[in-house]
Amino acid sequence: MNYKKVSRYVVLGILFFxxxxxxxxxxxxxxxxxxxxxxxxxxxDLDKFTSNTDDKIILKDHITVxxxxxxxxxxxxxxxxxxxxxxxDKFKGFxxxxxxxxxxxxxxxxxxxxxxxxxSYEDLRFWHFVFGEPxxxxxxxxxxxSKTNLKEDLSTNYVFVVDKDLxxxxxxxxxxxxxxxxxxxxxxxxxYDCIEVSEIKNKMSDDLRILFTEYRQKxxxxxxxxxxxxxxxxxxxxEN
Numbered sequence: 593m594n595y596k597k598v599s600r601y602v603v604l605g606i607l608f609f610x611x612x613x614x615x616x617x618x619x620x621x622x623x624x625x626x627x628x629x630x631x632x633x634x635x636x637d638l639d640k641f642t643s644n645t646d647d648k649i650i651l652k653d654h655i656t657v658x659x660x661x662x663x664x665x666x667x668x669x670x671x672x673x674x675x676x677x678x679x680x681d682k683f684k685g686f687x688x689x690x691x692x693x694x695x696x697x698x699x700x701x702x703x704x705x706x707x708x709x710x711x712s713y714e715d716l717r718f719w720h721f722v723f724g725e726p727x728x729x730x731x732x733x734x735x736x737x738s739k740t741n742l743k744e745d746l747s748t749n750y751v752f753v754v755d756k757d758l759x760x761x762x763x764x765x766x767x768x769x770x771x772x773x774x775x776x777x778x779x780x781x782x783x784y785d786c787i788e789v790s791e792i793k794n795k796m797s798d799d800l801r802i803l804f805t806e807y808r809q810k811x812x813x814x815x816x817x818x819x820x821x822x823x824x825x826x827x828x829x830x831e832n
Contacts, residue, residue, distance in 0.1 A: 626802070628761045629762060629764040631761065631762040631782045632782070635736060636731060637652055638722055641724040641728065642724070644700065655688055655689050655690070656755075657679060657751050658692050658694070659691065659692070659694070659786075661694075661695060661747050662743065663698075663699055663746060663747070664702070664745055665702050665706040667747075670787060671786035673709075675691065676716075678792045680718070681714075684718045686804055691720070692721075694722055695722065696725070726746055729746050736783075737762075737782045749785050749787045751784050751786055762781045762783070763780060
């Protein structure tokens with residue numbers, strides 16, 4: 593028996609089947625992921641707001657990270673910088689992605705200072721500041737599900753993820769595996785704290801990637817969005 597020939601065929605077989613085996617393991621992982629939960633519907637769009645550009649900024653048909661930086665935006669530089677470095681820089685290349693920050697009318701000059709502070713002369717064309725009356729800012733905020741309220745200056749460190757259909761996304765069950773083992777009650781995640789770097793870097797980044805995967809599957813006809821929305825909201829009603 594020619595052992596050199598046998599060894600050669602064995603090596604070639606391994607080199608051929610190893611990548612195929614890896615892809616077979618990878619395939620169910622990419623197609624059977626858990627989509628990002630719908631935690632709230634009917635987020636109000638931005639019809640009554642104006643932008644600092646000539647473009648009309650809306651939420652519909654975009655994947656939006658929505659924020660509120662209030663009357664003194666420069667005081668929220670840390671939150672804005674974390675959002676820019678950990679979220680915007682990572683996802684600005686994704687189709688239909690945007691960050692939108694609601695600001696009170698009259699804060700335009702202070703907003704420009706903040707923009708200069710966080711941009712470092714980089715491209716912020718997918719980051720929009722929009723301006724409106726305080727009542728309209730509050731109206732949009734109250735259409736979101738949140739465990740906290742806006743501060744008196746109309747700001748919050750929390751940002752919200754809104755999908756193309758004006759649904760708010762998050763986690764109905766944000767427990768860790770250890771929490772589940774200990775049978776702790778479910779705790780939802782409807783907003784992401786920009787001061788907490790680990791929350792933005794890990795949870796929010798993961799959730800946005802999942803949401804982009806969902807829309808990629810929708811384009812391919814592999815995702816039933818109507819069934820998913822109904823299941824999410826039914827589960828939430830049962831918990832409440």
